[in-house]
Amino acid sequence: MKTTVVRAARLFDVTEGVILKDVDVAVRGDVITEVGPGLLGDEVIDLGDRTLLPGFLDVHMHLTGLRSYAEGRHLPPREILAVRAAQDCEALLTAGFTTVRDCGSAIALNLRDLVAEGTIPGPRIYAAGPVICQTGGHADAHHLPLDLARAQPDSLIADGPWACRQAVREAVRAGADFIKICTTGGVSSERDHPNDAHFTAEEIAAIVDEAHRLGRRVASHAQGRSGVLTAVLAGVDSIEHGYYLDEECVAEMVARGTFYVPTFDLRTFFQRTVDGGHGLPEWRLRKQREAIAAMGPSLLRAYEAGVLIATGSDYLGTPLRAHGANADEPISLVGGGLPPVEALRALTVNAATVIGVEDRTGSLTPGRWADLVAVDGDPLIDIEALRSVAFVMKGGRVHSPR
Numbered sequence: 339m340k341t342t343v344v345r346a347a348r349l350f351d352v353t354e355g356v357i358l359k360d361v362d363v364a365v366r367g368d369v370i371t372e373v374g375p376g377l378l379g380d381e382v383i384d385l386g387d388r389t390l391l392p393g394f395l396d397v398h399m400h401l402t403g404l405r406s407y408a409e410g411r412h413l414p415p416r417e418i419l420a421v422r423a424a425q426d427c428e429a430l431l432t433a434g435f436t437t438v439r440d441c442g443s444a445i446a447l448n449l450r451d452l453v454a455e456g457t458i459p460g461p462r463i464y465a466a467g468p469v470i471c472q473t474g475g476h477a478d479a480h481h482l483p484l485d486l487a488r489a490q491p492d493s494l495i496a497d498g499p500w501a502c503r504q505a506v507r508e509a510v511r512a513g514a515d516f517i518k519i520c521t522t523g524g525v526s527s528e529r530d531h532p533n534d535a536h537f538t539a540e541e542i543a544a545i546v547d548e549a550h551r552l553g554r555r556v557a558s559h560a561q562g563r564s565g566v567l568t569a570v571l572a573g574v575d576s577i578e579h580g581y582y583l584d585e586e587c588v589a590e591m592v593a594r595g596t597f598y599v600p601t602f603d604l605r606t607f608f609q610r611t612v613d614g615g616h617g618l619p620e621w622r623l624r625k626q627r628e629a630i631a632a633m634g635p636s637l638l639r640a641y642e643a644g645v646l647i648a649t650g651s652d653y654l655g656t657p658l659r660a661h662g663a664n665a666d667e668p669i670s671l672v673g674g675g676l677p678p679v680e681a682l683r684a685l686t687v688n689a690a691t692v693i694g695v696e697d698r699t700g701s702l703t704p705g706r707w708a709d710l711v712a713v714d715g716d717p718l719i720d721i722e723a724l725r726s727v728a729f730v731m732k733g734g735r736v737h738s739p740r
């Protein structure tokens with residue numbers, strides 16, 4: 339098996355949080371075999387004046403195939419959604435995202451398999467499949483009659499601990515790599531509110547117990563304080579969004595090692611759509627205005643307390659949330675006050691830790707998958723450099739954009 343040496347002027351060392359000069363990465367098969375100066379190989383890829391980083395991760399996104407917000411209420415045929423979402427997979431890989439975690443989409447389960455078998459180019463996908471929520475919860479389609487909402491493939495509506503356990507079993511049966519639940523209402527769901535606490539402590543504990551017994555982590559869509567706290571105390575593995583975290587929330591998250599995926603770039607999306615021109619309904623804009631004010635303080639509260647933060651764009655493929663632009667999230671984290679080095683960790687090693695694959699990806703270390711990205715410039719000096727991806731290798735294979 340041949341050894342390929344990938345060489346660039348700079349390399350970001352995730353562990354030390356520094357840029358190293360003139361350090362090479364040797365790759366054999368799908369893994370990194372050596373990292374150091376002046377390595378020898380059968381082939382050398384010299385990327386010149388660029389910075390090498392671990393492949394990027396986005397641990398909260400949705401491969402929906404949607405191209406407008408109106409389509410969310412009037413779904414196009416599944417075949418159309420699937421082909422668009424396949425296009426999004428390629429856009430993600432081209433943008434340097436070698437691993438993603440899809441937080442809710444039935445299509446993603448099949449895209450995961452299509453990427454893995456080499457049929458379509460894309461990132462390695464870890465998928466939740468259907469999102470589990472209570473009747474009237476965030477993943478329930480509030481505008482539909484309940485029987486039609488129950489028939490939607492992207493969600494499972496469950497009430498009561500045993501129904502919640504069954505929903506976990508059904509998600510696992512469908513192929514879920516982890517379990518996504520909703521323990522609060524949301525901004526985009528019509529008849530609930532981020533401050534509504536969803537599922538009882540007993541229901542969440544049943545979900546967590548069932549999921550963990552089956553070797554799956556639990557990610558909770560949780561925005562308001564009460565639903566965050568109940569989920570954290572019940573043992574979920576990550577809080578998604580967490581717009582309204584208080585000191586008690588972050589203290590419990592630190593104590594239990596609960597991860598935080600703030601989906602912070604949504605603050606920009608909320609502001610832009612509040613400013614007008616995108617046709618979102620007033621009930622939604624009202625909730626967005628409230629969230630915008632809370633998101634910044636929650637992010638800093640969690641960061642200062644030492645909660646592990648990972649990047650999740652919550653992009654769907656829709657306007658202002660197009661796949662391929664997912665580096666918006668680490669850039670927004672810096673805008674929210676995180677040091678660039680922490681945003682880069684959120685994008686790599688921390689995100690890998692949220693999925694549970696930190697021993698396989700997220701850092702340029704021998705033994706890890708050869709997931710490498712090179713960008714123009716130095717992202718520690720200017721985080722916007724993350725948008726200038728010039729080279730992508732996933733699992734030892736160079737991705738050539740069409």
Ligand SMILES: [Zn+2]
Pocket residue numbers: 398399400441652
């Ligand atoms: Zn989401």
